[in-house]
Amino acid sequence: MSNTTASSVMKLPELKEKVRYTWDILNEWDGAILQPENFAKEMKTFGDRRYKKTWVNALCKFEAMLAYASCLDSWMLLTSTFAFRPERWDYEYRHQIFNEFLMYPKAVEIIKTGLEDIFHKDFDVQEREKADEFFRLLEEREGSAGAIGFSTRFTEQFAGSRTAA
Amino acid sequence: MAFRRFTDTIKANGGDEKAYAQAVVTETNELFGCTVTELYEGTGGKTNRRDTLPHEVQQAYTVNESLSAYELERMEGTIGGENQREVNNKINAVVREQSKQTRKWLPW
Incomplete structure (x- = not known):
């Protein structure tokens, strides 16, 4: 981080x-x-x-609440909400916002659903590329002490299995 | 896909990621009188996957997002503001107004 x-x-x-x-x-x-x-x-x-x-604590809590409250499509979390580009105003708080989101009991399930959607064969390729910054966020978290994250190796395997299917 | 066009037009008018979130919250409130979470819980849809919502709910979103996108396309270049919040709020006002109009056509 x-x-x-x-x-x-x-x-x-x-x-x-x-x-x-x-x-x-x-x-x-x-x-x-x-x-x-x-x-x-x-x-x-x-x-x-x-x-x-x-x-900062209030901001991250409220941003996570909004991410949850506005999540009509789980894949949007990956391609927009948590696709933190360095030029975004909330970039410096990205990990704390994501940590707050992960406090929701359904958070991991929602992320998993989003991954399934963006790696579906019918999902628009250009739209999928917008999730690159989300995967970068996960990469940064990998190996961090005490971090709750997702293994990027898992998502790569996941992508591979979906493509092969 | 109506939602992509909707988000593209929000972006083209200067809206950021929060403008999308704000638009979804607003259209859901206006069209169904509830929150996104309540909509999924109340209809038994699989959370955060709109294709599992009842057909008429999906249709309402599609129609509203198409019409909102059309309106936003028409307004491109006219929405301004001193900061991002102002721009987002102006975009949200367009979405709210369209959602109120769409709501009148819905049977519930």
Whole structure:
């Protein structure tokens, strides 16, 4: 997980805006934010709001929640949501966001479904290539102490077996 | 595939990955009055695979995403904003408005 220098480090005001934006999407109904006063209450659960770390933790939690809540198609997690390109604003937090997502009991099953879909013979090749950054994320995790990840060797074998089938 | 065209037009209008997520949340709320998770749980579909949702649900998504894409294609080059959130929100407003229109045609 050493490759974290590619993107610029986000400043606190921008970070706060990103946190609020994601929270708003999660709490929007029919174009209005439901109980906006809950934002401050929820933020308190992450700790002291004077520290950047508190906001980073909130951001990663909310990003994972949105990834889960918006997952109509599991393959989109691989080709878009978790396809972290270095120029993306959330690149520096990619591992923490993914770790938060993996806390969901169904997370591994959803990823597995996404893999099955993108390696299906009828899946668009250009669309599949968008998952390259997702596989890079997995590669970075491989060998990290205590990391919950997927073996990229597994996904390569998986791809091979699907192609052969 | 309607969804690809939908995501392509979101991107062409300056939307990022979060704009896709936002659009899916919005169209699901507007078309079915629930969240994506509730939709899968309520219909017994295999989670996160839309081809396992009831046929009429899939059709509603297809129609809505095609019409939203058409509208977004028409608007290409006109959506701007001071930051990514503003751009995404403008795209989302188009999706919401189209979803409200589509909803009127649905039997539920």
